[in-house]
Amino acid sequence: MASYTPRQPETRQQRPVAILGGNRIPFARQDRAYATASNQDMFTAALQGLVSRFSLQGEQLGMVAGGAVLKHSRDFNLIRESVLGSSLSPYTPAVDVQQACGTGLQAIQIVADGIAAGRYDVAIGGGVDTTSDAPIGVSEDMRRQMLEVNRAKSTVDRIKAALGLATKLGIEIPRNGEPRTGLSMGEHAAITAKEFGISRAEQDELAAASHQKMGAAYDRGFFDDLITPFMGLTRDENLRPNSSVEKLATLKPVFGVSLGDATMTAGNSTPLTDGASAVLLATDEWAAEKNLPVLAYLRDTETAAVDYVNGPDGLLMAPTYAVPRLLQRNGLTLADFDFFEIHEAFASVVLATLQAWESEEYCTERLGLDGALGSIDRSKLNVNGSSLAAGHPFAATGGRIIAQAAKQIKENGGGRALVSICAAGGQGVTAIVEG
Numbered sequence: 001m002a003s004y005t006p007r008q009p010e011t012r013q014q015r016p017v018a019i020l021g022g023n024r025i026p027f028a029r030q031d032r033a034y035a036t037a038s039n040q041d042m043f044t045a046a047l048q049g050l051v052s053r054f055s056l057q058g059e060q061l062g063m064v065a066g067g068a069v070l071k072h073s074r075d076f077n078l079i080r081e082s083v084l085g086s087s088l089s090p091y092t093p094a095v096d097v098q099q100a101c102g103t104g105l106q107a108i109q110i111v112a113d114g115i116a117a118g119r120y121d122v123a124i125g126g127g128v129d130t131t132s133d134a135p136i137g138v139s140e141d142m143r144r145q146m147l148e149v150n151r152a153k154s155t156v157d158r159i160k161a162a163l164g165l166a167t168k169l170g171i172e173i174p175r176n177g178e179p180r181t182g183l184s185m186g187e188h189a190a191i192t193a194k195e196f197g198i199s200r201a202e203q204d205e206l207a208a209a210s211h212q213k214m215g216a217a218y219d220r221g222f223f224d225d226l227i228t229p230f231m232g233l234t235r236d237e238n239l240r241p242n243s244s245v246e247k248l249a250t251l252k253p254v255f256g257v258s259l260g261d262a263t264m265t266a267g268n269s270t271p272l273t274d275g276a277s278a279v280l281l282a283t284d285e286w287a288a289e290k291n292l293p294v295l296a297y298l299r300d301t302e303t304a305a306v307d308y309v310n311g312p313d314g315l316l317m318a319p320t321y322a323v324p325r326l327l328q329r330n331g332l333t334l335a336d337f338d339f340f341e342i343h344e345a346f347a348s349v350v351l352a353t354l355q356a357w358e359s360e361e362y363c364t365e366r367l368g369l370d371g372a373l374g375s376i377d378r379s380k381l382n383v384n385g386s387s388l389a390a391g392h393p394f395a396a397t398g399g400r401i402i403a404q405a406a407k408q409i410k411e412n413g414g415g416r417a418l419v420s421i422c423a424a425g426g427q428g429v430t431a432i433v434e435g
């Protein structure tokens with residue numbers, strides 16, 4: 001059981017943090033439209049799109065925070081280099097952040113904290129990922145031998161060392177797997193799906209709905225001021241607006257096959273994706289000075305971690321722990337929300353999360369609550385589609401979701417959204433956006 005006491009509201013910094021807008025490039029499937037683009041190309045494009053939309057050319061911001069889950073060593077200063085590649089003032093500092101799929105939202109939280117604490121008035125948070133340009137490493141033996149070649153003082157020594165390379169050949173391609181279990185995130189999610197008895201039909205329904213809702217959102221222009229076209233793409237490449245449960249039902253299971261009754265397919269799992277997103281945050285005063293309307297406010301965030309290695313928890317179930325803390329600290333219940341933005345890493349994870357909150361046993365025994373957290377009105381869930389439709393470039397998902405949530409609230413004339421993102425390593429990053 002969790003033994004964590006959330007900090008009390010009176011100890012928090014209180015400057016409201018306004019969300020003025022977001023921008024992303026359309027998301028692409030692995031090795032397709034962005035096969036030749038780097039993280040820096042993509043983040044610079046998302047950032048520059050935001051700069052252009054909000055006329056921030058030459059502006060010195062307080063901070064740009066962002067990151068990528070998969071990056072080359074040459075990208076050690078990825079976000080700062082992207083700032084330098086944009087038309088923001090070169091006096092704008094930047095920081096690289098990494099928290100697996102929680103990276104984007106964590107980066108937004110970091111700059112929001114800076115604004116709330118009065119360190120600066122305006123900042124950008126976001127993220128980027130490429131699975132097409134994933135860094136390929138070399139084995140430890142090969143690395144040492146390559147250094148020997150590099151250190152050789154004479155041509156003869158260099159040739160000798162280079163010949164030694166042939167016996168040490170070994171490359172390491174990044175795996176979508178958890179270092180402590182060796183299982184992929186999909187395999188972990190399949191274990192949780194089995195534990196909660198999540199059916200194939202429910203998963204396919206959620207997946208089809210995500211595509212249909214996102215397709216409709218594109219058609220009514222919802223994404224017109226949230227997306228900048230890039231490398232010929234104007235819409236997410238993964239999006240299938242005509243996706244149907246009948247077609248999804250024909251796909252073969254890809255995760256959890258060895259567990260029996262496997263339910264997770266390519267259709268109800270996120271695809272490997274490339275993309276980038278960025279969100280502009282500021283004080284009310286800065287927004288007013290620039291004559292920029294506020295879409296919504298980032299009210300609070302909470303991050304949790306679970307013991308998925310030795311404990312009872314599923315790898316992607318940490319949001320079930322984070323959200324009750326977030327609600328308790330803010331004096332809210334699930335009934336107080338107009339929108340639920342729950343990252344669709346896998347359809348089964350969303351469904352297991354909702355089921356966990358509905359379960360008295362889970363909430364009392366694991367979360368230490370007095371009873372079930374409650375159920376949500378499903379018509380308020382991911383109303384303009386989520387990761388199953390858009391795709392999921394790991395660190396770019398937080399920015400996509402915050403921008404969508406803020407715009408939904410603006411369109412609605414106000415309201416409150418609960419944002420929840422599960423992440424590798426058993427972590428979960430959650431937030432409240434309200435207007």
Ligand SMILES: CC(=O)SCCNC(=O)CCNC(=O)[C@H](O)C(C)(C)COP(=O)(O)OP(=O)(O)OC[C@H]1O[C@@H](n2cnc3c(N)ncnc32)[C@H](O)[C@@H]1OP(=O)(O)O
Nearest residue numbers: 101185186243247254266267269270271272345422423424
């Ligand atoms: C914290 C987190 O967020 S954890 C999540 C992290 N993300 C991941 O782990 C990514 C997981 N995803 C993957 O590893 C891969 O995308 C996989 C294994 C699920 C699928 O990979 P692939 O087999 O390459 O998928 P592919 O795109 O070829 O799809 C397989 C088939 O399903 C079909 N399909 C996929 N989605 C749909 C859909 N929505 N509707 C209809 N058909 C679909 C494809 O057309 C394809 O059909 P075909 O074989 O006739 O061409």
